[in-house]
Amino acid sequence: MLRTRNDPFLVMAGLYLVIGLFATVGTLGVEAGVIDVLPRLRWLTIHFVTIGGMTQALFGVLPALAGSRREDTTDATVRNRWLQWLSLNAGYPLILIGMATGTTIVAVVGASLVLGALAGLLATVYRSKDPAVDGRFYFRTAPWFLVVGILAAFGMLLNVHGPGGYFGTVEAHVHANVWGFLALVAAGALFTVLPRLFGADLRYPRLRRVTYWGITAGAVGLVAGPWLARHELTMLGLVVYVVGTAALLANVIGTYRVGERAQPERFALILGAYLWLAFPVPWAPLVLLFPETVPATAIEIAAIDGLVFGWMLQLAMAFLPIVAVGAKSDRAGFAARTTAASETVRTPSWLQIASVNLGMLALWLTAILPVGGTVDSLSLVGYLLVAVAWGFFAVDLWTALTTPSTSTAGTSEIPSE
Structure with a gap:
């Protein structure tokens, strides 16, 4: 079997997150007027975090989250996981090259390879045999x-759209990837890890179903509504989604309050993340129904920045370093490994937490308070603060990846479980 000290998906996640940090520094140079505008820099930066960072990481840990066990690992499983890695990491650079150069065929080939990797991941997740995993349904639904x-994305590249046209397809693409895939995995992972991390049973276990159906059904509406150009479907999906997310946060906060109140910094990162996930919600009806009365384009840009830098990046800050350490361990159970790892990695600093959230506040102010010449200054400050927090996170992640494990003699199989 092929072995490696670190899960190769997590290594690539760390690499792309560092590249994304450099791209953010490049954005700072553009905002400051030091360098010329780079083509598609913003979208490339976003994809460094989404596909490059978060998707790579989730490919690595999803089988473990779903309940795959080391004793079930076979040579065929290892080969399948390496094929997933190769397909994902051959396809993703082609997508980036196609985006940067505007070459459709290159991007289509890259997206096809990523889709092939995803098919392999689905097969791996559905072969998981542990029915006791709390978030099993989350992890099986999310990849769809x-x-x-x-x-x-194929529709965007090939100019094949539904009634909502190109922009409806863009919204469906973003909502499916972020509000559907990433949100379901995040919710399932929180239910799996937080009871051990906070030292208490889940405060409201019955709300897990509310969270699952709220996020799933809500995300369906948020995907289908823009694609079909049916605002009422989008708004209904948003309402249902808010109910599911509120149930999730009730469990997060409740479990923390009745537990040992350990890991307050990680708890703060979780709350900050969901603040920026929820912040666009009250603006959505105005953007959809009264786009002439609000700066709709600026709000949409700020909302996407919030999802990527406010929500995804903060969740990554909270958990990715401990996941990287836990993936090296032979200890049974994903939650047990990450809990043990949380005691060995550096805890995120309050400076880091304040920096990323103040940065996101500045980026949102560029949309809701576009006063005179303050927009450029706020944008520069916002990206600078996000980059500072991102720098702390990059150091923590690579420290976790390069620190030898004391329990595995330095190797781990690519199946991660």
């Missing part, structure tokens, strides 16, 4: 939203 998101 990524399938929809990739299909929407």
Whole structure:
């Protein structure tokens, strides 16, 4: 079997997150007028975080989250996981090259390879045999939203759209990948890890179903509504989604309050992340129904920045370093490994937490308070603060990846479980 000290998906996640940090520094140079505008820099930066960072990481840990066990690992499983890695990491650079150069055929080939990797991941997840995993349904449902998101990307590349046209397809693509795929995995992972991390049973276990159906059904509406150009479907999906997310946060906060109140910094990162996930919600009806009365384009840009830098990046800050250490361990159970790892890695600093959230506040102010010449200054400050927090995170992640494990003699199989 092929072995490696670190899970190769997590290594690539760390690499792309560092590249994304450099791209953010490049954005700072553009905002400051030091360098010329680079083509598609913003979208490339976003994809460094989404596909490059988060998707790579989730490919690595999803089988473990779903309940795959080391004793079930076979040579065929290892080969399948390496094929997933090769397909994902051959396809993703082609997508980036196609985006940067405007070459459709290159991007289509890349997206096809990513879709093939996703098919392999689905097979791996559905072969998981542990029915006791709390988030099992989350982890089995989530990849299907990524399938929809990739299909929407094909529509964007090949100019094949539904009634909502190009922009409806873009929204469906973003909503499927972020509000569907990533949100379901995040919710399932929180239910799996937080009871051990906070030292208490889940405060409201019955709300897990509310969260699952709220996020799943809500995301369906948020994907289908823009694609079909049916605002009422989008708004209904948003309302249902908010109910599911509120149930998730009730469990997060409740479990923390009745537990040992350990890991307050990680708890703060979780709350900050969901603040920026929820912040666009009250603006959505105005953008959809009264786009002439609000700066709709600026709000949409700020909302996407919030999803990527406010929500995804903060969740990554909270958990990715401990996941990287836990993936090296032979200890049974994903939650047990990450809990043990949380005691060995550096805890995120309050400076880091304040920096990323103040940065996101500045980026949102560029949309809701576009006063005179303050927009450029706020944008520069916002990206600078996000980059500072991102720098701390990059150091923590690579420290976790390069620190030898004391329990595995330095190797781990690519199946991660």
